[in-house]
Amino acid sequence: MLYLEVPFSQKELAKQQGARWDPLKKKWYIPDADNIDLSLFQAWLPLTEIMPEIMPDLQPGLVGDSDFSNPNRAEKNSLSLSQLLSQVQIKLQSQFPKAIWVRAEIANLNERRGHIYLELSENNDQGQTLANCRAMIWASTADSLLAQFEKTTGSTLKDGQKVLVQAQVNFHEKFGFSLVIQDIDPSFTLGEIEANLIAIRQRLIKEGVYQANKQRELARDFFRIAVISPPNAAGLGDFRAEADRLQHLNLCEFVYFHSAFQGEQVRDEMLAAFEAFDALHQKNAFDALVIIRGGGAKLDLNPLNQYELAKALCAMPIPVLTGIGHERDNTILDEVAHTRFDTPSKVINGIWQQISQQAKRAVDNWQRIESGALQRLQNATAHLSQLKQQLEHNQARSFSYWQHQLAPLFAQIQSRSQQQLGQNKVRLDSLIAQVYRQAKQPIARLKTDLLAHQQQVEASAKKAVIFYRQQSQQTLSFILSSGPQTQLKRGFAMAKTDANQPISSAQQAAKLNEFSLQFTDGELRVRPVQSQSNKTH
Template identity: 65%
Template sequence: MLYLDVPYPDKDLAKQQGAGWDPLKRKWYLPDPDQVDLSLFSQWLDSSNQSDLSGQNAIVDSQTASLDLSFDSVTLSSEEETEANSVSLSQLLNQVQTKLKGAFPKALWVRAEIANINERRGHIYLELSENNDQGQTLASCRAMIWASNASRLLSRFEQVTGSALQDGQKVLIQVGINFHEKFGFSLVVEDLDPKFTLGEIEANLIAIRKELIKQGIYQSNKQIPFPADLFRIAVISPPNAAGLGDFRAEADALEYYNLCEFVYFHSSFQGEAAVSEMLSALDAFSGIHQKNPFDALVIIRGGGAKLDLNPLNQLELAKAITTQPLPVLTGIGHERDNTILDEVACLRFDTPSKVVAGIWHRIENSAKQATQNWQQIERLSQQQLQTTQAQLQQLKQQIDYSQNRNLTHWKTQLEPLYTQIKHTSQQWVSSERASLDYQLRHIISQAQQPISRSKQQIESNQQLIEQNAKRAISFFRQQLKQTMGFILSSGPQSQLKRGFAMAKTQQGAPISSAAQAQSLSQFRVEFQDGSVQVQPLKS
């Protein structure tokens, strides 16, 4: 423990730099003086410590003229020089400190990567490094942000970048050179440029974008036609993400109504394991997709800091997304956030809620289109039915007209025939009668005897002739009636009135055989007073 003489106006500064207050002695103190840079507290050291420090400075000053210290080389005395000409380690390091302060009097802007960061008593301690493209460390050193500046610098950095200062970030910092005899070389951070960190992210995005364009796959997933219907969707997200809960609130309703199935895969979206876990989730998805295909792949995360999304900006992940065989939908961040995965995906949404809303909209549009198609089918069917009914009515009218015309035609044909038959019969009767009269006169004139017998014979012959004539007239009259009846009964309506029926197809064509009727699923049987739909029994 090391006590300090801190004036009252300086108490807040001493506290910020790590000093503690002893209420019994009513003095400020350093609990672990070996773990802090004492040069920060030199103005408050008590008299004994000040005398030790001044004594050390006097020794160092006395040696300055004889000691030539440079950063390129240190010239040591020869082996013959006595111990009196040597210096202590603290004196040497004090000279190094003096030279460094002289060489770097002002703060410098330095580019580096944060390898480690931690906080103690309000101070921020950093491990800075510089690595080459192969991941080999080229340089490293310690740096610190004193509590007096930490709140201001960290708040501004987080406000601009959307993320707290953390491991793995590349930073541009303004530092002062600090060298302590006991704690060695370190940098004191005086300022941070958060725009540099964002610029590094954008530069990485540009490099990935150029490589994808060079390989000809940058637009590959965007060129995949989006399916008209969505029945089965794969979802990759962090297991406990708030965005996943928002997504499932709507997706579960779709599953409840059997409109769409969702299969979930989990992966972290930040940290060192983000890339490997995401690739593992994509491999698991691909294995299931080959056996039971999906219609789309959804990648969601929800809101978060902009720098938290940086682990997703990897070429390997971008290639895995852009080469997927089905459309990829992303809802990884808010509207202001963007990753390379959003760029190469088929469709990008601002949030997981908007992704599932888009899926809802797609399914709803498909349902509306299906309803419209069904209504159109019904409308066209009704139109076709009306057209068919009109055609059937027209055919019926044509049949009725043909029947009436045929009946009139045959009546016209039969009337002359009837008149001719009647005239012929009358001529035949007249001719026979004249022949009989002639014979009668001839007989009377030729045979005077025996008159009675002859008369009787004549009367008998006359009766026979009359009977034959009547029989002939009756025969021809009956034949004429039969001919007229046959002609009149040849029309369909007459056949129907006689008790017959006609079998016709649904299109109105006559059915002429039982085999033809058996081959139909349904046909009509027409009677005198209407028609009946029948279905044949299959043998």
């Protein structure tokens, strides 16, 4: 079993080559090293496995079972540092005789005397550094390589870019390991950062939403603004210093939402902040959404370059103002936002200016309205005064005229009214007398008929009462004559058990040893006697 030094980013490749994972030591290993071609795993072999190959000229006994208990012998078999590093140099040159293509990220870049010195690195998904080394572009090729790279990608070579370079492996006894860059592939462009930006931009343009938020009409005045930022961002303090003044003056309300702007949680937290903003916007609308962070390294801003975030921002129902970084920093969120500011301070200054301009415009408008209203009021007052005088004059003339016209008409109406009133009074008295006579005759006839019907009803009622009284007496007498005492008087007897229950059949009486017979004048106890026919049976 041979353990390997496998970087996290290369674990899948090692697994494909046949390596296995040891969960206890948390390392990859070769299960059967003696029967496997170790050249497949050369990049991950530990130094102890490489040493015999890179030092073929060492004397026997230097490695392995050397007897270091003898100082003279150990010194005799040892190498100086320069000799060891020279052997390493020879071995590397033999293993990498030609330039190879290498993928890496530029961690640092400097220019001295026309030469470009770089620090290349490789990080895993958790941001841990897996490898780094020095590299350089000599002045003889630097100008042509950088010019071609900038022409193709539209960007200069700078920190934070992931590049694909053709490099010659170089090792120096004094300066150590480095790469001499001979060519740069422009198609690799800006690595994941710029390539991702281009891909997102083209996708949004294809979907027709890239300019959606820019087409939103910016409010003429701000009364309520939503702000999304990291909870402890330096730019947030600068922003709030001015925003709090606006809110204290009741000029504009600011509602803050927080989200991470770095790390793997950016997407989930930012989308959650968008959802929280939308929920409040539905209840009480905002005038604008502000996204601020403050300056930072370009790599720190890369988590914001995500398609889901950019599309969500394009679909925002109100204009979005961004102040995520400095002038040199740009994200896809800046591109699709309605307005991009360099810093959070410039965002709040822009809001201040908009509110101030609107306030000045409102003051000017108010003054014009006040002046115009005063002039109109004066004109209306003069006009009303003139109309009042004219109305009073016309009213007096009309009153005099109609008073003169109505006096004879009033006398004529009064005379005719009195005449009509007398005639109608005589006619009304005659009609009342006629109605009284016509109503009196049928009432008398009806009264006579009513008395006759009343007498007839009283006679019929008396006869009915007498008849039903006789019927009731007869029925009562019949009922009383049908009782037990009446039947006993007629010569009948009633058989009863000891429980005073009637005996209704001979069969029932035959079953009793003794029972009672009740007569009209008393009772007798009797015993049943079986008949002759019953005895024979």
